[in-house]
Every structure is written in C-alpha cells, then in structure tokens.
Amino acid sequence: MATAARPSAPLTVPAARRGTCPFDPPPAYERARGQEALARVRLWDGSPCWMATRHADIRTVLRDRRFSADATRPGFPFLSAGRRALTVDRPTFIRMDDPGHARLRRMLTADFMIRKVAAMRPAVRAVADDLLDRMAARPGRTADLVADFALPLPSVVICLLLGVPYAEHAFFQRCSATMLRTDAPPDEVRAAQSELLEFLAGLAAAKRSAPDDGIISRLVAQGELDDDEIASMGRLLLVAGHETTANMTSLSVLALLRDPAQAERLREAARLDDAGDGAALDTAVEELLRYLTVVQSGLARIAREDVEVGGTLVRAGEGVLCMLGAGNRDEAAFPDGGRLDLERPGARRHLAFGFGVHQCLGQPLACLELRVALPAVLERLPGLRLAVPFEELRFRHEMAVYGLHELPVAW
C-alpha cells in the first residue's frame, strides 16, 4: 500500500478555493490528486476519512457495490453537522442502497428518460424566452442573471414537472438555500427541511381530491407511498432540480463572458443545433459541466468490506469523499484539463453528475436546460457584460452547490 508523502497534519475538508481562479477546485484537492494514494483527511468534527480526487478512483468508489451510500451506517462521512442532520433525519433514496434505492428510483426514471426529456424542449424554451423578454424589456438594460434568469428557469420547469405551484418559489428557494449551506447550524437545516416536507406532504394530500398530471399527483395515484414518503421524494427532486442547474447556468455565463473565443464556439454550436446537428452543442454543455462541476461538497460513501482503491486499502467501515471537481480536472482523463475547451473530445466522461447507480436522475433535464439557456442568453442579450468588477462577484463558497450568489450584468 502506498503511504508516502502523506502530510503530517491531515487536511480538513472542505478546503477553500480562495486565492485561486474561482473556477478551479480547491488547490489542496488538486495537490492530493498528484499523489499515489487516496488522501487521509479530517472532517469538521475531527473524524478521519479518505478523499478520492482522481477520475479513475472516483469512478471505482461510486460504481463498486462494495461501497454503500447508506448514511445511517456508523462512520458514514458527513461534510458538516448540517449535512448530517439533513440526511440522517429523513433519508431519501440517494442515501439508500439497492434494492430499496432501486425500488424508489424506478418510480421516477421514466419521467427523466432521454426521449421524454427531449420532448420538453419547446416548454423549456418558452420559459427561457419569457424570462429573457422580461429582462430585455427593462429600461436600465441591467439585471441580476441569477435572480432574473438562472434560478427561475429550472425552478419553473421542476415545478411544472412535479405539480408544485411556482407561486411558492420564494418559500421553497429559501428552504433549499438553508439546507445547502454547509455552515448552517443543524437546527436551522432541520427546520428548513421540516418546513419544506410539511408543505409537500400537504400538497400530496391536496392532489388526492384534485389530481393533475405532475409527478406528485401520479405518485399519490399509484398508492405505493404515503404522503410523507412522497414529500421526501418531492423535496429531493425540487431541491436537486433547481439549485444545480441554476448555478451551472450562471457560472457558465460568467465563464463565457471571461472567454469570448469559447462564447463564439457556443454560438456556432447553437447555430449547428438550429440546423439539426446537436453534437457540438452537446459537447459544449458537457465540457462546461466538466470544467465547472458545481457539486463541491464531495459525494460520500462508506466501505461495506475491505476494498482496494488506486493502491489504498479502504477498510470496512471507513468513509470516502469523492471530490468530483478535482476528478474532472484529472490530466489522466482530460489532457490539459485546466483549460475550458468546448470542442473537447470525450468531455462526456466527466463526473459532474456523479457515477454509479446514484448517478443524477435529472441529468437529461439539466443538459436540456443548459442547451436551451446558454444560447438563448447570448443570442437575446448581445453585448452582454459584467456590471461589476469580476473581483466583486460573490461566489458560493459556503454552499454544497457552488456558483454565484448574484451575477450583475448589463447589455
């Protein structure tokens, strides 16, 4: 087993990105990736844990069924006290193993399959156009691209899919934001989750007498889950369905504003897509997902038995955190991985959606939203530029999902 070059004082995770390019993973993760073995790190409560940063190691950990996602197992690694409160109280199927996980996930896989999601394109496009129309109609030609476009777009879409009234967006976005803060006190996180679950359970109950064609209503009609279980599933879809895409959208726009040559490539890819060839736009979106990788909290697993990963023996009962952003910059998988290249061959091999049986269920929807949103912004707001100096932008360092708190733009 390789043990060389382990630092005497283990790194505490999450590590900071500060002081580097805000698109790059924390330098400590990138250093760890250059070493032979998995890194031994410490969590917020001082407990030890392994950290995987290489593309191949992350694939192994996330796909090997000897690793468990069951957060109720003793020793399961959590990135913060708040994350622990969130996952242990009411585990959703992303914190379960098969067969329990598969049973619940399969109730939703049809909704997010490639063909079904592709058919949603006109609806997503209509939402994007409407938001951009409103922005463009403003007298000042300035906006916050997060609040005015990137956040409402996926929020409206996931509300339509679930059958949640979008009028409640301020409420669920607030709950969701608290739940995703890695620095929030556990009580606050727990309270936000309870509020959201109560709202969704009430919604499920209401659909019994007034059904619609949303997912919540269908789960109610199927009768396999009670209202609390439906609320739990709805909370997972609602939170995951808007925060990740929203942050990918605003961060992508910023990355393109900083790199006009890549923005031009995106415009060209969009022109080809309009002409019926979507391959270049697919690649462009996959590359942005790889380069930006907004899920920064580390995907956690625990070994059910001894497993060797990339030269390190992980003992039964030990936890591993998979740092997706670091894996997506691994030179062994992506040559010149620190560079954004919207024509990169093999960009789809990125790990931004995780890997293994828990790989993001909403991946096709997220890709569709980005395929629609990014060309629409560039086309509709020509001359788009930052309205504040780059150095003044506030990045989401303290959130499980990275991105921007605001993106003030002008055009």
Next chain:
Amino acid sequence: MSPDRPGASGPAAPARALRVEVDQDRCCGSGMCVLNAPGVFDQRDEDGIVVLLDGRPPEGVWREVRDAESGCPSQAIEVTEL
C-alpha cells in the same frame, strides 16, 4: 470490461464481431447508453430501463458501444469480442 482510458481499449488482434448484452435488473435508467450509442440502446417507456436494439452492432459504432459500456454507471452492459 474495457479499461478506463479512451484509446487504451483496443484489442491486440482485431475483433470480428462484438456481442452486446444488457442486464435490466442492474440498470439504473441513467440513459447514458442512449446518449453514447443511440442505435444500439434505447429505454423502456414505462420505467426508462435499458432496451438492447442491436446485440451485434456494426463496426462503425463499436467505439460508441465501448463508450456506453465504460460509461454505464451501473455496469449493466457487457461487451464481448467474438
């Protein structure tokens, strides 16, 4: 199973055919195979689980088929060289 790195998966002697098999019980419905090799894989309407369209795909799509095998998050695809 093919190795992780692209370009490192080619056999020493050229294969004459590829046999593709899928395990619907293992499938998690991610749809990655449909993105990688759309003519070879599809998803069931009722639950998004993998459907094999072509168990002996033509040589022109072998690369895509191998990408689908390596990119399958649940190891539900097995490709054998014949």
